[in-house]
Amino acid sequence: MTRQANRLGTDLVAGARIDRSKSIWFTFNGRRYEGHEGDTLASALVANDVQLVARSFKYHRPRGFFGAGAEDPCVMVQVGVGAETLPNLRATQVELYDGLVADSVNAWPSVNHDVGIVNDLMSRLLPAGFYYKTFMWPASWWTTYEHVIRNAAGMGVAPKQPDPDTYDHMHIHCDVLIVGGGPSGLAAALAAGRTGARVIIVDEQSEMGGSILASRLLVDDKPGAEWLASALAELGAMEEVRVMPRTTAFGHYDHNHMGLLERRTDHLGPGHDIARQRMWKVRAGQVIHAGGAIERSLVFAGNDRPGVMLASAAATYVNRWAARPGQKTVIFTNNDSAYGVAADLADAGISVQAIVDLRVEPGAAALEEASARNIEVLTASCVVETRGKRAVEGVTVMKLNDAGDGVVVGERRFDCGLVAVSGGWSPAVHLHCHAGGKVDYDEIQGCFVPGKTLEAARSVGAANGQLDLADCLTAGWQAGTNAAADTGFRKPGKVPKGPTATAVEVSPPRHVWIIPAKPGEENKVKRFVDLQNDVTDADVRLAAREGYRSVEHLKRYTTLGMGTDQGKTSNIPGLGILAAELEKSLPDVGTTTFRPPYTAITMGAIAGRYTGQMLEPVRRSPMHHWHENHGAAFEDVGQWKRPWYYPQDGEDMHAAVARECLAARNAIGILDATTLGKIDIQGPDASEFLNRIYTNAWSKLAVGRCRYGLMLSEDGMVMDDGVTSCISDNRYLMTTTSGNAASVMGWLEEWLQTEWPDLKVWCNSISEYWATLTISGPFARDLLAELCSDIDVSNDGLPFMSWREGTVAGAPARVFRISFTGEVSFEINVPASHGLGLWQALMTAGEKYGITPYGTEAMHVLRAEKGYIIVGQETDGTMTPYDLDMDWIVSKKKPDFIGKRSLGRADFLRDDRKQLVGLFTEDPLEVLPEGAQIVDDPNAPIPMPMIGHVTSSYLSANLGRSIALAVVKGGINRKGETVHLPLENGRTVRAEITGMVFYDPQGERLNG
Amino acid sequence: MADSYLRQSALASLHLIARANQADSNAGLSMGERGFLCQWVVRGDAGNAVFASAVKDVTGCDLPIEPNTVQGSGYINVLWLGPDEWLIVAPDGSDAGPRLDEACKDIHAAVTDVSESRTVIVLAGEHARDVLAKGCALDFHARSFVVDQCAQSTLAHMHVIVHQRSDAPEFDVYVHRSFAESLWQWLEDAAAEYGFAVSNPV
Amino acid sequence: MKRYSIFSLVRNAVSHHKDWPKAWRSPDPKAEYDVVIVGGGGHGLATAYYLAKNHGITNVAVIEKGWLGGGNTGRNTTIIRSNYLWDESAHLYEHSLKLYEGLSQELNYNIMLSQRGVLNLAHNQHDLRELSRRISANRLNGIDSEFLTPADIKNMVPLMDVSPEARYPVMGASLQKRGGVARHDAVAWGYARAADDRGVDIIQQCEVTGILREGGAVTGVETTRGTIKAKKVALAVAGHTSMLAQMADVRLPITSHPLQAMVSEPVKPALDCVVMSNAVHGYISQSDRGEMVMGAGIDTMTGYTQRGALPVVEELQRAIVCLFPSFSRLRLMRQWGGIVDTCPDASPIVSKTPVGGLYVNGGWGTGGFKATPGSGWVYAHTIARDEAHELNAPFALERFTTGALIDEHGAAAVAH
């Protein structure tokens, strides 16, 4: 084949948007082709006379270029290979780059010889919804059927390796955002930009200009390209105007929150080190929708053969890319716009055989254009069939009757490789509708136009149903001026003038939703509505007959408009056919819902940089790097990384935890407890506030003393716990669990601000201020005494549940004598910047005592040995203090506290509530799995009645046996009884219900 | 023992000061840590004359009542955080907090030391706004975010206070200490395409 | 009802598919019914079907303000499973799953139940603990449930990133093999066709605007197509439960929220089971057509907009791309929203009400599609007998007074 056989010379097409001097080589289905800079994959393939590009979804019928941009339903290709591969790109939107590799999708072994075509042969058996009616017998075969169906479906192939590209996000604010860089959008941008407003104008194509790029009309008496260049130059010079080509406005969300997707390197091919795509999140004062209109097809027999193409697309290939979509053409239209196409094609040397017009009376200007070029116009006529094997070779035309539902005998046959079709225009109301905008039906144009919206937005130009260039320019200018004014920007001085063009008089289109076939052939032909999903007019009518009468049922039953093009060209014809079948008007039938995105957007771009390790920020304590350097294994606790255990010399977790636990009871253990939440509570009503928040009483806590508290949510369930200390008169320091630090702070503020604004209390989070280092064990006091000279750390000087201020290892410190291990234990709080220094000082000075850092796992074991609960482990939002056997902490005297009333409800008084107990397995070395369910009768039939589950379970090195905490129905009164735990591996373990305190039940070690 | 410990700024482990010496002068922006600032959160009633004048006396700044604004004395800055909440920022060693606490002891106000809670990352230069815009929904355009304006928001999903210091532009970004390394990492990544230099702000 | 089968397909192919009967009629409302069911979603239609089939009550109307199946039934991510934590839920959802297993045959409508397995991922110690608790409870309740290690998961889902280097590494998963997905529209259509066949009137494009009462009991409903008398009125209106109950002065502990879902462009099979993650918030499965069907959490504010905001989409895509780094290059084709009604304990209400003859079925939140057959079954029982079936007795309104909540927040992971 000759290179670019269908590329039109400059003699035929002047000024196309390609650089003929720059060749680009690419591969399609294994063959190398040449294109030019400025080409899309589609235009280059058209120029190379490649017609068969894809196969349809269901019947695997051959598909060629139908559109020239976002609207094309057919030409999906797989671009790139390996990790870089991209499925389902629309060839009309792929910019050519050197070395581009593209292949057809959904065809095997090749797009030319696809075995899937058997579906087409069986298509009689596969009408809309056939799968609901069959594949049910035998029931067990469905899996097999499904396997076959799944493999046949899908289009391109997902990559298998991680995406090598990156994506990022950008927030931006502007006064006026304009979607669409056609004449309407540009006029709006000029008007708004000149006021000084912050303006953004986006267009999803490679260059701005919209229809101007493919049109020969004049603007301001200049060729469109010239005007475009000057407009862009002016916009480019405006400081507050941002012009963004290759940027799709994909969604219009509430309150003018707009999503844009900018393609930054796609046109350059793989291998760039900036983000491949960028998602812009815009807050716009005013939005102008100027996204143009989408041409519709006509539903006639054989309308899916490659070679049948939207008229506007044919003109675009010719005018914009100098690519000839066919040598001989027949134009088939219901409106005047295709006459301009006919003229453009004819002027480019394409032989226009005829214009077949459904109407009796085409517009005068249109007719004139045809007759000036000696093009035959067949009025009140229609194409009743296309002929050809894989592509169109000719058409048959007949006269249409007055009703439009049949033909009049006498046919004309034309040979042609291109049928350029226009079924009228549908404004791109998509974005207008995303945020709830309504549409109105334009009876004359046969389309929906933007109606009411709550957003500060307006639609202009073709997107608003204005199809004349002159109107578009005027309206765009107006909209730009008004939108800017609505955000407070006005051009001072004389009223400026916008761009102009010559208005053209047109006649209205004629809407015939189903073009009759040749007499007698009605049942033999296929007329496609949705070219991607193979929905025909017969499918639409079948659905209606079967009772799927709502448009939404129609859509879902036939899959009309559910493909990757989202029915841009097919929705209205589908609705028209349904309306006719139901004998309703089209607006009564209504339209399906327009949803984001306008065109498909890369999932990685939506995620942006927040993937992999950057999914969420990591929170680190001041000692984090010490832990890291000392081999700690970390545990994720919320966003924190906490040392889980510190394996040494090849220890496994079990060995490390045992060593750490022993050290904490026999020497000194040191824990990084920085993650605890800390809240500074001040004010004359602080103790009253605590009384309301906690279940126990707070009025009498002396300065220097600490108290454990339990917080309930208003439904009576345990929400959080922690120690609160009295710092000075009317000032407390509350600690919370690590996981609840933020939510408790929010909880306190909520009550203060919304319910008790009269309370004089201030809360401030100081979680981040303090590094918390806990030392625990028989030598903890000795160590502390060594490093701290200004606090008497003796049992009397610093009794259990008290705190003092002083210095430890030179750092200003608050030392709390509290214990989560049951040993003598000090929580040393120092300003975070001192955390690491103090940690190192303690490690150095503690070496002689055998100081051992321990992680969260050992902490869990140590506290379980003492029967201390962990909120979120022993509790799950369904446990009351009573269930936890913590009656002692619920004040009987206080008239009220949060959650108190709920505790009195019927269900809380049951004595078979699940209650917290200890468990001893019969075999002391058997460690129960956490979460294991507990039963009374392990031989009971399934479903087996369950009475509780294990909440915590460990092998205690200190006790030399396993211990567990569990909740058991009525457990508090069942101590000594045996229960059973049927495990996943089929074994059943026996265990005795015990108290919760396994170690040092008298609490003697607390005081050392 | 007193001299054996080392105070560590939140980003100490990144050795920014060492990196600052190898700064690239063509960079689109500079980033550095301003550590060890004294910071106090002050809560109180702006309408209370005692309170307002205590703040003025101690800091030399008028209590900023205008939302999202900063009052500065050159030495101390007072940032508006909310209708009854301010952040006083002073260089290391300042005793403004305790003095204010003392001055407010008879009224319902609270002064809480949060010096260690946050560190400040300074972003400056031509592309500072772009980097912020990558992760923060505030409008940093020069028309709507001006010198001595501040705001609390999120940057890359981390809570921050942003204070524009100069027209350079230069921004102080206050971030919680535990998040500081993550934010720095994110900023480095965001800034990479513009080129950045590590600075050593004082 | 003319049965569907391959033979009927062949027969109709010969006659160019001109003779297919209507799947359901479009009758005008009668003046009076024994039972009026408000809401033509899966639950309402299933209820009508079982009222007719199990209880012989056929003088029933299903009143739907839009098109049948157009509520959440038509917009959910179709995950079906029964591995709930608490006995009460487990029994109800398991009953439902069992009904699902024979539903295509029973309804003579292929609902394409695809029991390809549901994975619930654990990303931290807490998740693991909750997972094993649930697995243990499921097994003793007779619900298939097993634990998978990261290596098992990699085998089953090769494209998932289970490396320990992940920000929140996958540490294990529960697998319910009998879980999966079904074709949501077909469930509604299948029930509609079968209920219609048993004489139920399905009245679409008819909105209930009032509930008529006399002496503390219902007497009918006011609709946009006139008054319809009824001995019993049963609500099955999902997102609008509070609105309808309010018409009878019944207040409910329900709030309605937008919940979004989205699909990618279709691709060849790349994911063979359902994957759900709570910590890395999102879930995903691949439909038979090839799209990745994805969802995440609710928009927190109350809302009836049937759409949602971009941040939820971002959050979801972060999760999906972290779990499946290669899906980063797929493209999102469509996103939409539904209105889900949630209860404080994340469990539904299927209950009588203080108003005689008024029943409520709602609060299924983000997870009621899987319950459709079971819910219809027990709701029909409750309506027919005026007393709860043992399976829905725990889900009565009274639990909010007694405090006997069934809290499925903590352990049920993303509750879809």
Add this chain to the structure above:
Amino acid sequence: MLIIDCPYCGKRDEAEFHYGGEAHIVRPENPSELSDEAWAEYLFMRSNTKGRFLERWVHSEGCRRWFNMARNTANNEVEAVYLMGETPPKEVSK
């Protein structure tokens, strides 16, 4: 995503806020004197209105203040913002 006009900080993205549910639900003065039914009403029963709804928000990533808002839940139009403890402005109080 809404733009919410924080009564203190001004217009900000919804992402900076947390939703707080129905507004004007006052905690009963003496819970212990309430019947279980009345307590359940306070705890759980919500209006869940479709249309104009009075609700609470907190500017959690900003000034951390709570406030009330009137929003149309059917279309997300924000009709008014008013302070905690205030009654809704006339134009939205019906």
